[in-house]
Amino acid sequence: MHILVTNDDGPPSTQSSPYVLSLVRTLQAKGHTVSVILPHTQRSWIGKAHIVGQNIKPSYYIPPTPPNDTDHSHVDRGTTSNEPLRADSRQEEWVLVDSTPASCIQIGLHHYFKERPPVDLVISGPNYGRNSTAVFALSSGTLGGALEAAVCGKRAIALSYAFFDRNHDPEIIAGASRASVRVIEGLAKSWDDNVGLYTINVPLLADVEKTKVLWTHMLQNQWSSGSCFTETNVPEQEDRDAEAEEVEIRRAESGSAPRPVVNGSATKESSEAIDDKNEHVRYTHKHFKWAPRFKDVYDSVEKSSPGNDGWAVKEGYISITPLKPNFMHVPGFEGEASL
Template structure:
């Protein structure tokens, strides 16, 4: 009689931090971790940032020391837990999480190489993110994707999981969260069974986006997708410097669009244009806050949704699964530079 195979060992990390409850920015990780253990009987460990670290991509803060603590979540949403500097014995039904003062990629790396023995995990799941990570503009900025890519570059299979808030940044109904947790378990289990391919079909990370919409309850659907190509505009907004007096913001406020300099103030040399800092910044210290305008990404026009992409899928109520590689896509070089073989003629 063949020996029973051991349980899947899974590391969960994220970029939203420890459980926050439905009104905060990290309401999904606790119910999802419980679902993996309940529905799939997987062996789950959790290592997450001690606070929210969204929009940091796959970054490491190499000049900073990383400290951590142990967290023992309790309560219905995991927020009634105990934080300790040193671990303690784990009670029946308890989980021991690790909170690190670092980026999502840092959490992924330290968990794989420092906290647990080598080759401890069969899979790293980063997420579920509080919001979608569809299309290049979101994915290339995402700490959720960053942690999964970091795991892949460390030789561990990875899934980046995001739950899309399709009706604004407000707590979704509990039935949506329950359905998303169950479906995410089913999708990830099938991916684990199918594998990550080899050769030209090798996959480093699966990016899974689940739209929190009625469709995931009434008619759940999963689609293979590609990543939509998108871009964003303004990400930061000029704000008053803490040391700035109100006198510096009299002319329309710090976010006002300054009028261009008069032509007489421009450099007059032929082909020489004097690019000046907008006039408002001559009157105040430079100070900016992250305040992105993402309206076109979050609420795209129907004609901008290309069929077959992750963006199109979730806006039609379907779960998107995008296979990606931990590499920059190569582009063809322009034809206007004289060459000798592959060498430039300088």
């Protein structure tokens, strides 16, 4: 198959995108033609967005060559250039664009890789972290890339690796990639025409190649304990690097560190001073920091019945959830509305 790969974590990086190189190498080892187009940097939590008014420009990435076909550990050794390789070069070359996963799909399907056969399948991922349950899925750039492919008429799979301890053991990652490719090939051979895309969650466990693969539905859950933003009350706080911030969010998600504490949060005295200063204005001038409450997700999974994607990952199973790329209407509302 000719497979187009994108993700929302950007080019290979131990810190922010540790899985995509392993997946691509595993697909290639199985004889597939793989074309890769990725955001040039981490674009998590961006859904199926496109950036209006932006002129998108590409750069070009040469992935590292491992010592052997099974070594996927050298993810930080690739090189990036603003100029593409010569047409007669035999080096592998990926395309990076300064935009979103959904934009990568549009550009990859219609503007690059014309020298190759038509794309048979789109894979978005593997995401650095799970995309199980509606709360994660609705904001996921990984699912956004797959949804974009589906609405372009292509078969699409969103793939996510659910870590538990952020252990980037190359052998565990390689095992997850082999298990993923086995599932991907099985779905491609028996694709259900009623399905627009499949979202797969693979737990990063040492024995994942032996675990069960289950059909699941997506757990419908909510942010239930309040805002996903924290007030900082610091007028001049500088924005943090997006990749560094994503690392902190992932630490909170895995439970390997407490919820990130907002650096430079206002003291009681400074908050009172701000309130006194603004006592005659309508709104207190505040700054906000994205700080999702992952406990809401995990609590909803713990309370749920077996059969959903969050439960399957918690139990160490591979989850496959078939989806349609649309907002399905609620039945029972027909005719003239009397409101």
